[in-house]
Amino acid sequence: MSTPEHARIDELLAGYVLRSLSGQDAAEADRLLSEHVPGCAGCRQTLADFQAVSADLALDATPIEPPETLLPLLHRELEPGERRRRPVQMFAVAASVVVVAGLAGMAVTQSVRADNGRKEANALRAVMDTASLPDAHLVPVGPATEVSAPGHEFFYLYGREVPSPPPGMVYRVWLVSGTTPTYVDEFVPDHGYVNLQVSVFDPSAYDALWVTQAPAGSEPVAPAPADALWRSES
Amino acid sequence: MREGGDEDLELHRRLSSGDPGAFDELYRRYASPAYGLAYRLTGQQLLAQDVVHDAFMALWRAPEAYDPARGAFRTFFLALVHHRAVDTVRREERLRKRQERASNLEPTHGEDVAEDVVDEAFMGVRRRQVRAALKLLPPEQHKVLQMAYFEGMTQVQIAEELQIPIGTVKTRTLAAMKKLRRALQTEEDA
Numbered sequence: 001m002s003t004p005e006h007a008r009i010d011e012l013l014a015g016y017v018l019r020s021l022s023g024q025d026a027a028e029a030d031r032l033l034s035e036h037v038p039g040c041a042g043c044r045q046t047l048a049d050f051q052a053v054s055a056d057l058a059l060d061a062t063p064i065e066p067p068e069t070l071l072p073l074l075h076r077e078l079e080p081g082e083r084r085r086r087p088v089q090m091f092a093v094a095a096s097v098v099v100v101a102g103l104a105g106m107a108v109t110q111s112v113r114a115d116n117g118r119k120e121a122n123a124l125r126a127v128m129d130t131a132s133l134p135d136a137h138l139v140p141v142g143p144a145t146e147v148s149a150p151g152h153e154f155f156y157l158y159g160r161e162v163p164s165p166p167p168g169m170v171y172r173v174w175l176v177s178g179t180t181p182t183y184v185d186e187f188v189p190d191h192g193y194v195n196l197q198v199s200v201f202d203p204s205a206y207d208a209l210w211v212t213q214a215p216a217g218s219e220p221v222a223p224a225p226a227d228a229l230w231r232s233e234s
Numbered sequence: 235m236r237e238g239g240d241e242d243l244e245l246h247r248r249l250s251s252g253d254p255g256a257f258d259e260l261y262r263r264y265a266s267p268a269y270g271l272a273y274r275l276t277g278q279q280l281l282a283q284d285v286v287h288d289a290f291m292a293l294w295r296a297p298e299a300y301d302p303a304r305g306a307f308r309t310f311f312l313a314l315v316h317h318r319a320v321d322t323v324r325r326e327e328r329l330r331k332r333q334e335r336a337s338n339l340e341p342t343h344g345e346d347v348a349e350d351v352v353d354e355a356f357m358g359v360r361r362r363q364v365r366a367a368l369k370l371l372p373p374e375q376h377k378v379l380q381m382a383y384f385e386g387m388t389q390v391q392i393a394e395e396l397q398i399p400i401g402t403v404k405t406r407t408l409a410a411m412k413k414l415r416r417a418l419q420t421e422e423d424a
Contacts, residue, residue, distance in 0.1 A: 011404045014411040017313075019320045020382035020389050048305055053414045055309035057383050058316060059361040060368060061274040063266035066286055071261060074290055078254055149325075 006042065013037075013047050017054040030232075033207045035225055038179040127156045127195060141209055142230025144194060157196040157209070162189040170216045173198070174223065176208040183220040208232050242307035250297040257294055264308075265290075267357060268315045274384055275319035276326065285322055289315045308357075316383070323386035367417035375410035378403055 009032055015021040016029045037043040130136060131147045139146040144159030157173065165171055170188050173196065174181035187194055198209075210228035214220070242263070248256035268289060272282035292299070292314065300310045368376060381387045381395065389407070393400040 010412075011408045014408045015382070015389055015404065017411075018379075018382040018407065019317055020387065020392070020407070022388040022390055025389065049415045049419075050411055051305060051313060052309050053411055053418060054316070054383070055306070055312045056360065056364045056367075056414070056418055057379070058267060058271045058312035059357060059364045061267070061271040061384070063357075064270040064273055066265050066269040067279070067283055070265070070283055070287060071258075074257075074261070074287065074294075075254075077291060078257065078294060 009036070009043055010046055013043070013050055017047070017050040030207050034176050034179060126197075127158045130156060139232045141232050142211060144211075144230070146209055146232050155198055157194065157198065157211075159189070159192070159194050161192045162194050163192070164189055165213050168216055169213050171229075172212045172214050172220060172223075174210040174212065174228075176210055178207065179225070181210060181222050183222075186214070186216075186220075188216075239306050239308070243302055246297060246300060246302070246307055249293070257290075260293070260311075261290060263357075264311055267312065271312065271315055272319045272322075275316070275323050275386055278326075281322050281326065282319075285315060285318045289318055320386040327386075363418060364414075367414050370417055371410050371413055375406045375413070378406045379410045382407060 012021065012025060012029045012032060015025060016033070021029050032043075033047075037047060127147055130149050131138060136147065136149045139148075141157060143162045144157050146155055147158055148155035162171075165188060170186040172186045173184040175184055175198070176182070184198060185196070187196060209232040210223065210225075211230040212223045212227050213229050242260070245256045245260050245263075249260065265286060268286045269282055272285035273279065276282050276285065289311070293311065300307060304310070368379075371379070377396070378392055381392045382389065387395070389400055389403045393403045396403070
C-alpha cells in the first residue's frame with residue numbers, strides 16, 4: 001500500500017482503538033483488520049502502539065475504590081461451576097446436537113431441532129428481544145442477519161430464507177480475529193430457517209463473522225478470506 | 235512498568251489455572267483504575283460497578299482471551315473496561331434521550347464518589363507520565379481525544395458537536411495519538 005493509503009489506515013486505527021468509529025469507517029476498519037493489518041508489519045506495530053496509548057489514557061481517570069460489595073459479589077460468582085458456563089437456551093435450528101465449543105473467549109450454543117412450536121416461539125422471542133433493544137445492531141450476513149447489542153455477550157445468526165446448501169454440503173460459521181478464523185459450528189437451514197446463538201466473552205476479540213460451505217463430515221479447515229460465502233459487513 | 239507487567243503475567247498464568255488468589259490480586263491491582271475509568275465515562279456509580287463487574291467476570295471466565303504475545307495485560311484489561319464503558323454510555327444515552335422525550339425530565343448528573351485511592355506504585359508513575367503527555371497536546375487535539383475516549387462519542391458525533399468536518403476530527407485524533415505515542419515511548423525508554 002502507498003504512503004497516502006497508510007496515512008488513511010493510521011487514521012482508522014487511531015479511531016478504532018478509541019472505539020470512536022461508526023458506519024463506513026467502522027466497516028472499513030474491520031476489513032483492514034482482517035485483510036491488511038495482519039500481513040503488514042508497519043500497521044501491526046501502529047495498532048499495538050495505539051492500543052498501548054489507549055490503555056495509558058485510562059490512567060488519566062482518577063482511580064476510585066469500587067464499592068465494598070463488589071468483590072464479595074464477584075466471589076459468589078467465582079464458584080467452580082460458574083467458570084466457562086455459558087447461558088444455554090434452546091433454539092430451533094436445523095442441527096441435531098447441542099454443541100458448546102470452548103474457544104478463545106467464546107462459547108457457542110447450538111440447539112436441537114425444535115420439536116414443537118413452543119421452542120421455536122421461544123427462540124424467535126429471544127432474537128426479537130435482542131433486536132428490539134434501542135442500540136441493537138442488525139448486520140447482514142448474506143441472506144441471514146447477525147443480531148447483537150452492546151453489553152450483551154452473545155449474538156444471533158438468524159434467517160428465514162437461507163437457501164439450502166448443495167446436497168452433501170453444510171454451512172460453516174467462523175469468527176475471525178485478524179486473519180485467523182476460528183471454527184464455530186456448522187448448520188443446514190431447516191426449510192430456510194436458522195437461528196444460532198453465539199456467546200462471546202469479549203466481542204472486541206473478533207473482527208468479523210464468515211460463513212463458508214464445506215462437505216458434511218469433513219474436517220474444518222481454516223478458510224481464506226476469498227472462501228467466505230457470506231460475511232458480516234460491519 | 236516492566237516489573238508490574240511481569241507480575242501481571244504471572245498472575246494471569248495463575249488465573250488461567252483457576253487460582254482465585256490470582257483473581258483477588260488482579261482485582262486489588264486493577265479494580266480502582268477500572269472503576270475510576272468506568273465512572274468517568276458513565277458518571278454513575280451503579281453503571282460503573284456493572285462495567286467493572288462484567289469485565290472481571292469476563293476475565294475469570296475466559297482468561298485465554300488475553301494473549302500475552304499481543305501486549306501487556308494492563309493494555310488488554312483497561313481496553314476491555316473502556317469498551318464496555320463506551321457501550322454502556324451509548325446505550326444509556328439512547329435510553330436517556332428516549333426517557334427525556336417521554337417525560338421531559340432533566341438529564342441525570344454525576345454523583346458524589348469516594349476520594350481517589352493510592353495507586354500501585356508502577357501505575358502511579360505511569361499516570362503522572364500520561365498526564366504530563368496530555369498537557370503537551372494542543373487544546374483542539376486534546377478536546378477530540380477527550381470526547382472520543384472519555385465521553386464515548388463517535389467521530390461523527392464529535393464533528394457535529396464541534397461543528398467541524400469529520401476529516402478534521404480524524405486528523406486531530408491521529409495527530410494526538412502519534413504525539414502521545416512519542417511522548418510515552420520516550421518516558422518508557424528513559
